Structure formats: C-alpha cells, structure tokens
Amino acid sequence: MVQAARTFGADTLVNNAGMGMLAPVLDTQLDNLIATCRLNMEAPMLLSRALVPDLISNARREGGRASLINVASSAAFAPVPGMATYGATKAFLLSFTEALAIELQNQPIDVLALCPGATKSEFGERAGFSGGQLPGATNPETVASKALASLGRRGTLLTGPERVALGPVALGRFGVGGAIGLVSRLLSRR
Secondary structure, three states, rough: OHHHHHOOOOOOOEOOOOOOOOOOHHHOHHHHHHHHHHHHHHHOOOOOHHHHHHHHHHHHHHOOOEEEEEEOOOHHHOOOOOOHHHHHHHHHHHHHHHHHHHHHHOOOOEEEEEOOOOOOOOHHHHOOOOOOOOOEEEHHHHHHHHHHHOOOOOOOEOOOOOOOOOOOOOOOOHHHHOOOOOHHHHOOOO
C-alpha cells in the first residue's frame, strides 16, 4: 500500500479505518482487543510515518500543500465504558495527530484530527450494536465535507451533536498541546 501511494504521487492521506467492540473488556476476546489496537493506532501511525515525508516532498515539488487526516472519534475525549479499547485507541490517535500537527507546523502540510460522532456506516452493526445504525448518526458525506473544509483552518475537528459538549475540552487540549510543543522545541534546540 505504501509503495502504491508513492508511485501515485499522493498529496493527501486519510487514515479512516477503525474498529471496536461494544462489550466490556473482560467479555471481549483478546484477539479482538489486539486487532482494535493494531488497526486504530498502529496502522495510522505507521502509514503517517511512512507517507508524510513523501506528501511533503510532493507538495514542495508542486508548489502546493499536502493533507493528512487521521480519523479519531468523539469517543477520544472521555472514557467509554463498554468500548474501553476503542475509546483509548482513538484517544491515542487524537493525541498523536495533534502532536504531529505541531511538529509539522512549518511544513507545507495541513494535519487534521477528525473526531466524528456517530456516522452512518457498518461500524455500529460490526461493533455489536443491536439497532444497526448508531443513534443520531450523521451522513459520511457531511463528515467528509466538513473535514475537507477545515483543512488548514484548524488542527482538530469535532462533528456531530457531541461537539457542543466536547468543544471546550478540544480547545483546551489544543492550547495545552501548543504550549508543551513550544517548550519541547525550545529544549530540543539546546
């Protein structure tokens, strides 16, 4: 997959895959917990690390900007009993993406941590939600449009009704992350 993206000369990477199980940790097969960690954390980290340098090179060559969108979740902002591993992996992806955005702020790439609420897909059914679609699920086209419109304008985007309650938390995270990033850059210059 990485080689195909390099051959194509991509300028955008969207890490959108995700999985989770609607069950307490102790009632979930260990293999499912590990698979959730690998898909939700390891895969986007590895793909970002492998492809972001190419995206930046392509953007410089073309005189434009590249884009990285890592799809976390509104579940990344708080513990999620019944989906503890899913929430924890999305919290990792959110933190990873926000830190990466700060590290790359002087590069020709826009980095976005997309944190949608429930989105119409097969996720709810595959996770074990008996009603199929999650309540209040948004159309994926709406989520994608909002994400693309936010590139270069913000580092974290919450969509869905949860954004009202979680907005102040997201804003606080970004401010703290920026301050820590500044201190880290100052210390690394010594």
